[in-house]
Every structure is written in C-alpha cells, then in structure tokens.
Amino acid sequence: MAIDLAHARNLMPLLDEGKPDARGWMTRRAAAGLIAAFVIITPILPGNLPIASWVGLGMIYVIVGLSVNVLIGHAGQVSLGHQAFVGVGAFMGALSTTRWGLPFLLSVVVAAASGAIAAILLGVVALRLSGLYLALITLAYGEIAEKVIFNVPAITGGGAGVLVNRPAGFESNVAIAYLCMIFVGLALFLDWRLMKSKAGRAILALRDNEIAARSVGINTTYYKLFAFVLSGALAGIAGALLAPWARSVNAATFDFKLALTFVLMTAVGGLQSRAGIFVASAFFAIFPLAFNQFTIYVLIIGPLLLLLTLIQFPGGMGQQLRPFTNWLTGGPFSMKREHAGISSGGSGGRP
C-alpha cells in the first residue's frame, strides 16, 4: 500500500500533541532569555562587592562540575582525584604562558591536552579496576599529584608555586568572568551534543551495564578511555582558567578536600543534570568567597548537603529543578520523580 503523503501531513499536528502552542513557546523562550540575561549581567552588577571575581570562579567550578559529571554521571567511573587533572591543567597553562611565552588560547589547548593525558593514565588503570578499587586508586592518584608531582621544584617552583599574568585585554575581573563564561558555554554545548551522539549513548550503556554494552558490539575499552580523555580535557581547561583567575598556582590548593568538594558539588547538583550541576557548582565556588567569615559553616553545610542528597534525594538539585527545566524545553510542568544516582560502574566492585 502506498503511503498517502497528503493524509500523513494532515496527521502531523498529532505528533505535536502535548507540545506548547506558539504562545507557550514564547513564554518559555522569554523565561530562558531572562535567566541567561541574568547570568550574563551578574559580573557587571553595581555595588562594592567583587561579584565579577566570584562569578569567574563560579564559572570555573561549573566546568569542573561538568568534567566530573562526564566520568561519574555519564560513564559511571568514580573519580576522587579530579583535583589532579585541574592542577595539571593549571600548572601547564601557567607554565606555557609564563615560561614558554605562548598566547593564552594556545595555553588552554596545552592545558586541555595535559589534563587529558593525566586522565588517560588513570583511564588505563580503570580498564582493569572498577567500583571501590577504582575509587581508591583515584584518591591515591590525586594525593600523589598533590604531594609529589606538583611539588617538583624544577617544574612547579616547589611549594612556592608559579605566578601568572592575566592574558592581555583580560586584566579586569569582569573580563575574566566573561572569558570563563564563554568556556562554560562551550562546555555545556559540548556535553549536550555529545550525549545526543553515538558516543554519548555508548558511554551511557557502559555505565548501565558494561557486559551488555560489550555484547551488542560497543567497544567498551575505547569509550571508557574516551570518557576519561574528555573529562580530563575539560578539567584541564578549568585549570587553565583558574591560573589567571587566581594569578598564581600552588600545589597546596589541589588537596584531597578539593577533590571531595568537586565530587560533592556534582552529586549535590545531580548527576547528568546540566542545570543542577551549574547551580550547585557555582554555589560551592561562590558561597565560601561571599561569606568568607563563615567559611567554617560552608565546610559543614557542604558535606551535610551531600549526605542528604545521597540518602533522601539521589537526583540532587537537578531533580528539584526538573519540573522547571522540563517546562523550559517544551514539556509540561509536572512534579513526576525520576530515578538518578551514582552508578556502581559496571558489574560489581571487584577488580
């Protein structure tokens, strides 16, 4: 039977059932535009507070959050040593501008590549180990990076660290904030497009069931390493931005607690939720800066939020924001709960 195209075209509106009409789309676009506009004007808000500086770090943390999410959220590989990748990026970025005189954009490329290499070393280990053992190795890896590699005097100036000049034209805090914002935009776009691609689906399959993924012909070795490379590169970029933001890089910054903060903000934000990770990462970066006389309470609130998230709301902030994000992308405003959480990473926790 031939397909009656004219008739099919008459049925087309049925496919749009449940989708908003023109006015609905208008309100949604207006709301999205307002949110974007708010984020964009934050660095130039008037007042005496150094908001631009806060936004800069907030954006850097968002990139780190997205990077952690690639490994823990998408690929189901726990990483407790993420500060190592960020640190490698920060040092390589700093060295390539100060010592080798590369332009800033090239230093970002160098940092991304070094972050990716640092991550692939761990990825090779992850091919053999999973679950608990991988978590242990990543923790140890981060410690070694902090205590040994970042302290080699010939490379990083020992404990004193490296001083960094901001790139030409980006000396002000506002400029740095916008620079970081552009990279956040790129990272969000990359993550969004990736998860719509074949590679993205392969990585998700890997997380849900590695054996099943392999049995349908997915090259799990390749995609696992791919996830590590992508995550490391994003973390490296964040490091390359962190160096000029802070104007110096120091080994002591990249300690065990920073790694846990990275995991904490990603989990609290909600794994695999870009909106949640954006909000939570920016919060964990900005809150201690804005309330530095109450830093101690931030240190207490952070882990409490993590425990609460793990126990009560496995979807994190992303889960709380979902009715709204659903609505923004053309869905109804419904409070339906979905399941999310940290995956065990393939089958079992044995090497």
Place this chain on the structure above:
Amino acid sequence: MLTFIIIGIIQGAVIGLLALGIVLTYKGAKVFNFAQAEFGTIAAFFLVLFTQVISLPYLVGWIVALAATGAVGFLFERVVVRPLFNAPRVTLLVATAGFALLAIALELRIGGTTTQQVPPIAEGVLVRIGTFNVTIQQGITLAIFAVLAVGLNYFFAKTDLGLAVLATSQEPVATELVGIGTKRMSAFIWSFAAVLGGVAGMLQAPDTIFEPGFMTRNFLLLAFTAAVIGGITSLQGAFVGGLLIGVFRQIMNYLDVTYLEEAPILHGIPGIPELAVFVLLVVVLYVRPKGLLGTEA
C-alpha cells in the same frame, strides 16, 4: 637503618589498626570505609575534651572517649549507612568520604586551626634499641595491636556473634531467615569499626601535636594500601599488611634521605616514600588483586 625499621614497625601498628577497621567494615558492608581514619581524629578530640576540658582522670577519659567514638559510629550507621543499605556500594563509599569531610569541618569549628596535644598513657622509655628509644606508649600501641589482631581473628572464627557478622555480609536474606537481625549486626560492625579507629587515633595522638583531620591526612591511604595488600577480607592480612607498609615506607624514606639527596634528577622531589607506596598498591592490584592473604577479591 635499624631506627627506620623500628619506626616503621610502630607506624605499621597504627596503620594495621586502621586496616583492621577497614577490613571489618568491608566484611560487614562490602564497602571501602573512607571515614575509618577520621574516627581516630574524632577520638583524639574527644580525649582532649574529656581529659583537658572536663578534666577526667586520663584513663577514665580515654575509655569515655572510646565509648563516645563508638557512639559516633553507631549514629553514622543509623543515619547514613542504613538508608543506603541497598544503594550501590560506590554511593555508600562517597557517603563515608562525605562523613569524613563533615567530621573534619566540625573539628575545625570546635577546635579551631590551633594544634592540640595530649600526654601519653604513661611517660618513659620502654627499651632502647641501637640509638632509638621505644617509649612505653609505643610499646602499648604494639601490644594492643597484637592483642586485637589475634582477638578479632578468634572472634570471627569461633564466636556466634562473629559468625553472625560474617553471615550477614555474605547472605543478608538467608541470615535474616535463620533469625539473625542484620540491622543489629550492621550497627555493631560500624560501632566496632569506630572503636578500632578510635584506638588507633588515641594511641597515635600523643606522639605529636595534631590538628583536625590528621589521621585521615597521614594514615588513610596507607591503611587502605595495607588492607588491600593484605587482602581486603583478611584480618591477618590487615595485620601483616600494616606492618609491611609501615616498614616498607620507612625503608623508602631511608633510601630517599641517604641516596636520593645526591641523585641528579630525583633530587629535591618530595614524597618519594608516598610515591613508592602508591606504585606498590598499583602493582599489587594488577598482579594479585586479592592480596597476600585474601580469599576472595
């Protein structure tokens, strides 16, 4: 060299005590307990609280601090471990790490950034080996370590409670069916692990001044390495692994200060002993993932 080995054995006892706790929680909950070392810091802070702020007699304060640490472990099981009973193990692992962070933050809030100090159980030198004086405190550490290792081994092999704990970890449903309360077992395991961590922390604390999170920073990775190398399910393994890591690390330290100071490339690189321990951990996980004395892995 001899001095380094003796220091290694004493540190190995503390590492081994923590490794025993890690093995215990692994047997009980099949999870790597990243809060194990922090239980030690918690106990050390309790010791300061009970002997210096409330000024109880030292030994009474010691025991009360240990009990309080056990209570913290019990509370942790109730509030965090139990709701995550059926969650993926990595989720629980992240929760234990989160708990350690929380504990460090609370210690900072209460104790501030100033360092703390507690006196040893008994002052004095036990025995002099070569040029190194082994203090009575260090002797007590070794003795408690040996007694606990043997005692725990007996506990798990021969007593009803010990067997019930093992049964819970292996077949929770079947264990429940024969009338053993798995929830009570879980509460017991975590309280007991906290006590073991507390013993390690309070024995180590008088050795030096300490600050919030000192046990986690100095011993957590070493204890994990010891537990994994010994075989994550084996109490004897934790015992042997602890001593092995303690001595191995000090030998590396010795080689570092004696030979590498003059070496052309490696000169000035800090943390050579830590690097060596990390390499050892990776090699063991690659070559023999079940560890030296482990039965399953």
